[in-house]
Amino acid sequence: MQWNSFSDFVQMGGYAFYVWGSFGACALGMLLELWLLKRRRQTILTRLSGQEHLQ
Amino acid sequence: MSRSLVNWFKYASPASFYPLAGRMIPYFAAAAAVLGLAGLWIGLLVAPTDAQQGEGYRIIFVHVPASWMSMFVYCVMAFWSALGLAFKTRLSGMMTAALAPTGALFAFLSLWTGALWGKPMWGAWWVWDARLTSQLILFFLYLGFIALQSSIDDPRRADKAGALLALVGVINVPIIYFSVQWWNTLHQGASVSMTKAPSMAHTMLAGMLLMALAFWAYTIAVALARVRCIMLERELSSEWVKRNATE
Numbered sequence: 008m009q010w011n012s013f014s015d016f017v018q019m020g021g022y023a024f025y026v027w028g029s030f031g032a033c034a035l036g037m038l039l040e041l042w043l044l045k046r047r048r049q050t051i052l053t054r055l056s057g058q059e060h061l062q
Numbered sequence: 063m064s065r066s067l068v069n070w071f072k073y074a075s076p077a078s079f080y081p082l083a084g085r086m087i088p089y090f091a092a093a094a095a096v097l098g099l100a101g102l103w104i105g106l107l108v109a110p111t112d113a114q115q116g117e118g119y120r121i122i123f124v125h126v127p128a129s130w131m132s133m134f135v136y137c138v139m140a141f142w143s144a145l146g147l148a149f150k151t152r153l154s155g156m157m158t159a160a161l162a163p164t165g166a167l168f169a170f171l172s173l174w175t176g177a178l179w180g181k182p183m184w185g186a187w188w189v190w191d192a193r194l195t196s197q198l199i200l201f202f203l204y205l206g207f208i209a210l211q212s213s214i215d216d217p218r219r220a221d222k223a224g225a226l227l228a229l230v231g232v233i234n235v236p237i238i239y240f241s242v243q244w245w246n247t248l249h250q251g252a253s254v255s256m257t258k259a260p261s262m263a264h265t266m267l268a269g270m271l272l273m274a275l276a277f278w279a280y281t282i283a284v285a286l287a288r289v290r291c292i293m294l295e296r297e298l299s300s301e302w303v304k305r306n307a308t309e
Contacts, residue, residue, distance in 0.1 A: 008107055016106075020117035025182050029121045029175040030106075033128065036167050037280065044287055051294045055303070 074151045076293045077302035083286040090283035094276050101272030109265045121179040122266070126253075127274040129172040131281055132200060133235050135165035139207075140232035143225030153289075155221025156296070158228060159211055160289035164281050166204035172197060184248055192241040193249035196234060203231040217296050 010016040019026045105123035112119035139158045146154030176194065177187040188194065207227050214220035242251045253262050254270070262270075297303050 009109070009111065010107070019120065020111065022116065022118035022120075022182060025118055025178045026120050028178045029124050032174050032178075033124045033171050036171055040164065040167055040284060044284065044291070047291050048287070051291060051298075055294070055298070 074153045079153055080290055080293050083290055087283050087286050090279045094279035097272050098276035101269055101276050105269035109269050118182050121175050123269050123273050125175040126270055127277040128168045130274055131277045132165055132169035132172050135161050136235055139228045143228040147225050156289050156292045160285045160292055162204055162207050164284050169201035169204055189248050191247040191249055192245035193247050196238040196241050199234055
Protein backbone atom coordinates (compact mmCIF):
# COMPACT_ATOMS: atom_id res chain seq x y z
CA MET A 8 0.00 0.00 0.00
CA GLN A 9 1.35 3.40 -1.01
CA TRP A 10 -0.65 5.61 1.34
CA ASN A 11 -0.30 6.50 5.00
CA SER A 12 -3.80 7.86 5.36
CA PHE A 13 -7.03 8.29 3.45
CA SER A 14 -6.48 12.03 3.08
CA ASP A 15 -3.04 11.31 1.57
CA PHE A 16 -4.79 9.12 -0.95
CA VAL A 17 -7.38 11.77 -1.78
CA GLN A 18 -4.74 14.50 -2.19
CA MET A 19 -2.68 12.38 -4.63
CA GLY A 20 0.52 14.23 -3.79
CA GLY A 21 -0.95 17.54 -4.95
CA TYR A 22 -2.30 16.15 -8.23
CA ALA A 23 -5.82 15.47 -6.90
CA PHE A 24 -7.59 17.68 -9.46
CA TYR A 25 -5.82 16.08 -12.42
CA VAL A 26 -5.92 12.47 -11.26
CA TRP A 27 -9.53 12.48 -10.01
CA GLY A 28 -10.60 14.60 -12.96
CA SER A 29 -9.31 11.85 -15.24
CA PHE A 30 -10.68 8.85 -13.34
CA GLY A 31 -13.95 10.67 -12.67
CA ALA A 32 -14.47 11.57 -16.33
CA CYS A 33 -13.94 7.94 -17.35
CA ALA A 34 -16.41 6.67 -14.74
CA LEU A 35 -18.92 9.35 -15.68
CA GLY A 36 -18.57 8.68 -19.42
CA MET A 37 -19.08 4.96 -19.04
CA LEU A 38 -22.02 5.33 -16.66
CA LEU A 39 -23.64 7.82 -19.05
CA GLU A 40 -23.16 5.39 -21.95
CA LEU A 41 -24.69 2.53 -19.96
CA TRP A 42 -27.66 4.71 -18.97
CA LEU A 43 -28.27 5.86 -22.57
CA LEU A 44 -28.07 2.27 -23.76
CA LYS A 45 -30.55 1.13 -21.14
CA ARG A 46 -32.93 3.91 -22.13
CA ARG A 47 -32.57 3.01 -25.82
CA ARG A 48 -33.46 -0.61 -25.12
CA GLN A 49 -36.38 0.39 -22.91
CA THR A 50 -37.77 2.66 -25.65
CA ILE A 51 -37.67 -0.06 -28.27
CA LEU A 52 -39.17 -2.70 -25.97
CA THR A 53 -42.03 -0.32 -25.18
CA ARG A 54 -42.60 0.15 -28.91
CA LEU A 55 -42.58 -3.60 -29.43
CA SER A 56 -45.11 -4.29 -26.71
CA GLY A 57 -47.26 -1.53 -28.27
CA GLN A 58 -47.18 -3.44 -31.57
CA GLU A 59 -48.43 -6.56 -29.87
CA HIS A 60 -51.43 -4.74 -28.48
CA LEU A 61 -52.41 -3.64 -31.98
CA GLN A 62 -52.53 -7.18 -33.28
CA MET B 63 -17.42 -25.85 -47.57
CA SER B 64 -16.02 -26.67 -44.16
CA ARG B 65 -18.33 -27.02 -41.21
CA SER B 66 -16.86 -24.10 -39.27
CA LEU B 67 -17.50 -21.74 -42.18
CA VAL B 68 -21.14 -22.81 -42.32
CA ASN B 69 -21.54 -22.11 -38.60
CA TRP B 70 -19.88 -18.76 -39.03
CA PHE B 71 -22.37 -17.63 -41.63
CA LYS B 72 -25.23 -18.93 -39.55
CA TYR B 73 -24.33 -16.37 -36.88
CA ALA B 74 -24.02 -13.62 -39.47
CA SER B 75 -27.83 -13.41 -39.53
CA PRO B 76 -29.38 -11.08 -36.95
CA ALA B 77 -32.00 -13.65 -35.97
CA SER B 78 -29.39 -16.08 -34.67
CA PHE B 79 -26.83 -13.54 -33.49
CA TYR B 80 -29.33 -11.66 -31.29
CA PRO B 81 -29.76 -14.42 -28.66
CA LEU B 82 -26.07 -15.38 -28.85
CA ALA B 83 -25.05 -11.78 -28.13
CA GLY B 84 -27.51 -11.69 -25.24
CA ARG B 85 -25.91 -14.76 -23.67
CA MET B 86 -22.37 -13.33 -24.02
CA ILE B 87 -23.04 -9.91 -22.46
CA PRO B 88 -23.08 -11.01 -18.76
CA TYR B 89 -19.67 -12.73 -19.09
CA PHE B 90 -17.98 -9.69 -20.63
CA ALA B 91 -19.69 -7.34 -18.17
CA ALA B 92 -18.50 -9.46 -15.23
CA ALA B 93 -14.98 -9.63 -16.69
CA ALA B 94 -14.95 -5.84 -17.11
CA ALA B 95 -16.01 -5.32 -13.47
CA VAL B 96 -13.48 -7.79 -12.01
CA LEU B 97 -10.56 -6.66 -14.18
CA GLY B 98 -11.46 -3.01 -13.60
CA LEU B 99 -11.53 -3.38 -9.82
CA ALA B 100 -8.21 -5.25 -9.87
CA GLY B 101 -6.70 -2.61 -12.16
CA LEU B 102 -7.91 0.25 -9.95
CA TRP B 103 -6.62 -1.52 -6.86
CA ILE B 104 -3.15 -1.94 -8.32
CA GLY B 105 -3.08 1.41 -10.11
CA LEU B 106 -4.28 3.55 -7.22
CA LEU B 107 -3.14 1.63 -4.14
CA VAL B 108 -0.24 -0.70 -4.97
CA ALA B 109 1.79 0.87 -7.79
CA PRO B 110 4.74 2.96 -6.52
CA THR B 111 5.07 6.73 -6.90
CA ASP B 112 6.80 7.76 -10.11
CA ALA B 113 10.28 9.21 -9.66
CA GLN B 114 9.68 12.12 -12.05
CA GLN B 115 5.96 12.77 -12.07
CA GLY B 116 5.02 11.92 -8.47
CA GLU B 117 1.41 10.75 -8.11
CA GLY B 118 0.34 12.64 -11.24
CA TYR B 119 1.50 9.77 -13.43
CA ARG B 120 -1.46 7.65 -12.19
CA ILE B 121 -3.51 9.19 -14.99
CA ILE B 122 -1.70 6.63 -17.16
CA PHE B 123 -4.02 3.89 -15.84
CA VAL B 124 -6.99 5.41 -17.68
CA HIS B 125 -5.26 7.48 -20.36
CA VAL B 126 -3.35 4.67 -22.08
CA PRO B 127 -6.19 2.09 -22.02
CA ALA B 128 -8.67 4.68 -23.35
CA SER B 129 -6.25 5.70 -26.12
CA TRP B 130 -5.50 2.10 -27.09
CA MET B 131 -9.20 1.24 -27.19
CA SER B 132 -10.04 4.30 -29.29
CA MET B 133 -7.55 3.15 -31.92
CA PHE B 134 -8.39 -0.55 -31.64
CA VAL B 135 -12.16 0.01 -31.91
CA TYR B 136 -11.64 2.02 -35.09
CA CYS B 137 -9.61 -0.86 -36.58
CA VAL B 138 -12.37 -3.30 -35.68
CA MET B 139 -14.91 -0.98 -37.34
CA ALA B 140 -12.74 -0.91 -40.48
CA PHE B 141 -12.55 -4.72 -40.38
CA TRP B 142 -16.36 -5.08 -40.17
CA SER B 143 -16.73 -2.45 -42.89
CA ALA B 144 -14.45 -4.34 -45.27
CA LEU B 145 -16.36 -7.52 -44.53
CA GLY B 146 -19.67 -5.77 -45.09
CA LEU B 147 -18.60 -4.28 -48.43
CA ALA B 148 -17.17 -7.62 -49.59
CA PHE B 149 -19.91 -10.04 -48.47
CA LYS B 150 -22.92 -7.70 -48.06
CA THR B 151 -23.73 -9.21 -44.68
CA ARG B 152 -26.27 -7.21 -42.70
CA LEU B 153 -24.56 -7.90 -39.38
CA SER B 154 -21.32 -6.13 -40.43
CA GLY B 155 -22.93 -2.72 -40.76
CA MET B 156 -24.76 -3.17 -37.48
CA MET B 157 -21.55 -4.12 -35.67
CA THR B 158 -19.75 -1.09 -37.10
CA ALA B 159 -22.56 1.21 -36.02
CA ALA B 160 -22.68 -0.41 -32.58
CA LEU B 161 -18.97 0.20 -31.96
CA ALA B 162 -18.81 3.84 -33.08
CA PRO B 163 -20.28 5.57 -29.98
CA THR B 164 -18.00 3.60 -27.63
CA GLY B 165 -14.99 4.39 -29.80
CA ALA B 166 -15.95 8.06 -29.77
CA LEU B 167 -16.26 7.97 -25.98
CA PHE B 168 -12.76 6.49 -25.61
CA ALA B 169 -11.27 8.97 -28.09
CA PHE B 170 -12.82 11.79 -26.07
CA LEU B 171 -11.60 10.33 -22.76
CA SER B 172 -8.13 9.93 -24.23
CA LEU B 173 -8.07 13.66 -25.12
CA TRP B 174 -9.66 14.69 -21.82
CA THR B 175 -7.29 12.69 -19.59
CA GLY B 176 -4.43 13.77 -21.85
CA ALA B 177 -5.27 17.43 -21.24
CA LEU B 178 -5.43 16.82 -17.48
CA TRP B 179 -2.05 15.13 -17.67
CA GLY B 180 -0.48 17.70 -19.98
CA LYS B 181 -1.34 20.69 -17.79
CA PRO B 182 0.71 19.73 -14.69
CA MET B 183 3.55 18.05 -16.65
CA TRP B 184 3.97 20.28 -19.73
CA GLY B 185 2.24 23.39 -18.47
CA ALA B 186 -0.35 23.26 -21.28
CA TRP B 187 -3.77 21.63 -21.63
CA TRP B 188 -3.25 21.30 -25.34
CA VAL B 189 -0.47 21.61 -27.91
CA TRP B 190 -0.77 21.08 -31.68
CA ASP B 191 1.72 18.26 -31.71
CA ALA B 192 1.45 15.30 -34.11
CA ARG B 193 0.21 12.79 -31.52
CA LEU B 194 -2.48 15.05 -30.07
CA THR B 195 -3.62 16.36 -33.43
CA SER B 196 -3.96 12.93 -35.04
CA GLN B 197 -5.87 11.71 -31.97
CA LEU B 198 -8.22 14.70 -32.30
CA ILE B 199 -8.75 13.73 -35.95
CA LEU B 200 -9.67 10.21 -34.79
CA PHE B 201 -12.32 11.71 -32.48
CA PHE B 202 -13.71 13.75 -35.40
CA LEU B 203 -13.72 10.64 -37.61
CA TYR B 204 -15.91 8.90 -35.03
CA LEU B 205 -18.26 11.90 -34.85
CA GLY B 206 -18.28 12.09 -38.65
CA PHE B 207 -19.17 8.41 -38.92
CA ILE B 208 -22.05 8.78 -36.44
CA ALA B 209 -23.34 11.94 -38.15
CA LEU B 210 -23.09 10.37 -41.61
CA GLN B 211 -24.96 7.25 -40.58
CA SER B 212 -27.72 9.11 -38.82
CA SER B 213 -28.19 11.46 -41.79
CA ILE B 214 -29.10 8.60 -44.17
CA ASP B 215 -32.50 7.01 -43.65
CA ASP B 216 -31.99 3.79 -45.59
CA PRO B 217 -29.91 1.51 -43.29
CA ARG B 218 -28.24 -0.30 -46.20
CA ARG B 219 -27.02 2.94 -47.75
CA ALA B 220 -26.04 4.33 -44.34
CA ASP B 221 -23.96 1.20 -43.70
CA LYS B 222 -22.25 1.50 -47.07
CA ALA B 223 -21.39 5.19 -46.65
CA GLY B 224 -20.21 4.57 -43.09
CA ALA B 225 -18.08 1.61 -44.22
CA LEU B 226 -16.30 3.78 -46.77
CA LEU B 227 -15.58 6.46 -44.18
CA ALA B 228 -14.34 3.84 -41.69
CA LEU B 229 -12.03 2.28 -44.29
CA VAL B 230 -10.57 5.57 -45.50
CA GLY B 231 -10.18 6.90 -41.96
CA VAL B 232 -8.29 3.84 -40.70
CA ILE B 233 -5.17 5.32 -42.37
CA ASN B 234 -5.11 7.70 -39.40
CA VAL B 235 -4.58 4.91 -36.83
CA PRO B 236 -0.95 4.01 -37.77
CA ILE B 237 -0.29 7.75 -38.05
CA ILE B 238 -1.37 8.20 -34.40
CA TYR B 239 0.61 5.17 -33.29
CA PHE B 240 3.87 6.08 -35.00
CA SER B 241 3.52 9.87 -34.67
CA VAL B 242 5.86 9.93 -31.67
CA GLN B 243 8.59 8.30 -33.79
CA TRP B 244 8.00 10.09 -37.07
CA TRP B 245 7.79 13.60 -35.69
CA ASN B 246 9.44 15.47 -32.89
CA THR B 247 6.54 15.54 -30.45
CA LEU B 248 6.05 16.89 -26.95
CA HIS B 249 4.13 13.69 -26.22
CA GLN B 250 6.43 11.03 -24.80
CA GLY B 251 7.27 7.87 -26.72
CA ALA B 252 5.59 4.52 -26.10
CA SER B 253 6.19 3.06 -22.62
CA VAL B 254 5.07 -0.33 -23.88
CA SER B 255 5.89 -1.54 -27.37
CA MET B 256 6.22 -4.81 -29.20
CA THR B 257 9.91 -4.39 -29.93
CA LYS B 258 11.50 -3.68 -26.56
CA ALA B 259 10.98 -4.39 -22.88
CA PRO B 260 8.51 -2.02 -21.17
CA SER B 261 10.17 1.00 -19.56
CA MET B 262 8.14 0.94 -16.36
CA ALA B 263 7.86 -0.86 -13.03
CA HIS B 264 6.14 -4.27 -13.10
CA THR B 265 3.26 -3.21 -10.88
CA MET B 266 2.63 -0.12 -13.05
CA LEU B 267 2.60 -2.30 -16.14
CA ALA B 268 0.29 -4.85 -14.49
CA GLY B 269 -2.18 -2.14 -13.47
CA MET B 270 -2.17 -0.65 -16.95
CA LEU B 271 -2.71 -3.99 -18.67
CA LEU B 272 -5.52 -4.93 -16.27
CA MET B 273 -7.25 -1.61 -16.99
CA ALA B 274 -6.76 -2.14 -20.73
CA LEU B 275 -8.35 -5.60 -20.50
CA ALA B 276 -11.21 -4.16 -18.43
CA PHE B 277 -11.87 -1.46 -21.07
CA TRP B 278 -11.70 -4.15 -23.74
CA ALA B 279 -14.30 -6.34 -21.96
CA TYR B 280 -16.47 -3.27 -21.31
CA THR B 281 -16.36 -2.36 -25.00
CA ILE B 282 -17.43 -5.84 -26.08
CA ALA B 283 -20.30 -5.94 -23.56
CA VAL B 284 -21.56 -2.48 -24.54
CA ALA B 285 -21.17 -3.08 -28.29
CA LEU B 286 -23.10 -6.36 -28.03
CA ALA B 287 -25.86 -4.65 -26.05
CA ARG B 288 -26.01 -1.84 -28.62
CA VAL B 289 -26.01 -4.17 -31.61
CA ARG B 290 -29.03 -5.89 -30.08
CA CYS B 291 -30.83 -2.54 -29.92
CA ILE B 292 -29.90 -1.78 -33.52
CA MET B 293 -31.17 -5.19 -34.64
CA LEU B 294 -34.52 -4.63 -32.97
CA GLU B 295 -34.83 -1.10 -34.35
CA ARG B 296 -34.05 -2.15 -37.91
CA GLU B 297 -36.10 -5.29 -38.00
CA LEU B 298 -39.08 -4.27 -35.89
CA SER B 299 -41.64 -5.92 -38.13
CA SER B 300 -39.87 -9.23 -38.71
CA GLU B 301 -41.01 -12.46 -37.10
CA TRP B 302 -37.82 -13.22 -35.16
CA VAL B 303 -38.00 -9.86 -33.39
CA LYS B 304 -41.47 -10.64 -32.11
CA ARG B 305 -40.27 -14.02 -30.87
CA ASN B 306 -37.02 -12.83 -29.28
CA ALA B 307 -37.62 -9.34 -27.98
CA THR B 308 -38.76 -10.39 -24.56
CA GLU B 309 -35.73 -12.62 -23.88
